[in-house]
Amino acid sequence: MGGGAGISMHMRFRAVTEKTVFAMPEAFIGYFPDVGASYFLSRLPGYFGEYLGLSGARLNGAEIAACGLATHFVPSTELKSLENALQVVNSPNVSTITALLQKFTDKPDVKEDSPFRRLETINKCFSKGTVEEIIQSLERELQNGAEEWIRNALSYMHTSSPTCLKIFLKSIRKGRVENIDQCLYRDYNIACHLARRSFGNDLYEVMSTGSRNVKMVSELFF
Incomplete structure (x- = not known):
């Protein structure tokens, strides 16, 4: 999650199991998805990154x-075997490692109710130009008998930092046409301004509430 996920996303090989969980919940704590998120999230299908x-x-x-x-x-039951095989091969050759990983790789089975199977709706809502328009679009979907993922998205956005949601939306839109260096430079610049309170106190206000927000994050994501 967050920074840990961001570090991993820039690796050449990124293996996950059925036990892996990914999320970028920074806006909820008065921050924004950084560590190059505007680069790797903007490269996902449609507006799934948004x-x-x-x-x-x-x-x-x-x-x-x-x-x-x-x-x-890779199924979690195969991880130890994969680790052993990688140690035996002990090669930096990309083709060799790719071929080895393929031997332990399964096809992911995405559940029918997964938001990833709702790309048409996600693209319609999250392609809007502003956070307000995205929320309005989701609320219209809610009136049509929305699924749980829409209710969860609205709940998160209504309880997150409005400033940080806007920062991320503008950042990911820029990231669509920029390289990783440009995205990381912008992330650093924004993070410095947040730390200096150049345009608000959201991060410090959330941090100052201490254990209450830790409890809220735990209930929301765990």
């Missing part, structure tokens, strides 16, 4: 692999 960064949604291992955040889906 959905993940603005809703704080959790993905399981199958969803992570299916959307492209992971390169390989």
Whole structure:
């Protein structure tokens, strides 16, 4: 989650299991999805990246692999065998490692109720130009008998930092046409301004509430 996920996303090989969970819930704590999220999330199908960064949604291992955040889906029962095989090969050759990983890789089984199977609706809502328009679009879907993922997205956005949601939306839109260096530079610049309170106190206000927010995050994501 968050920074830990961001570090992993820039690796050449990203293997997940059915026990893996991914999320970028920074806006809920007065921050924004950084560590290059505007780069790797903007490369996902349609506007799925906007959905993940603005809703704080959790993905399981199958969803992570299916959307492209992971390169390989490996059953957890095979991890030890994979580790042993990698030690035996002990080669930096990309083709060799790729071929080895394929031997332990399964096809991810994305459940029917997964938001990733709702890309048409996600694209319709999260392609809007502003956070307000995205929320309004989701609320219209809610009136049509919305699924749980829409209710969860709205709940998250209504309780997150409005400033940080706007920062992320603008950042990911820029990230669609930028390289990783540009995205990381912007992330650093924004983070510095947040720390200096250049445009608000959201991060410090959330941090000052201490244990209450830790409890809220735990209830929301665990």
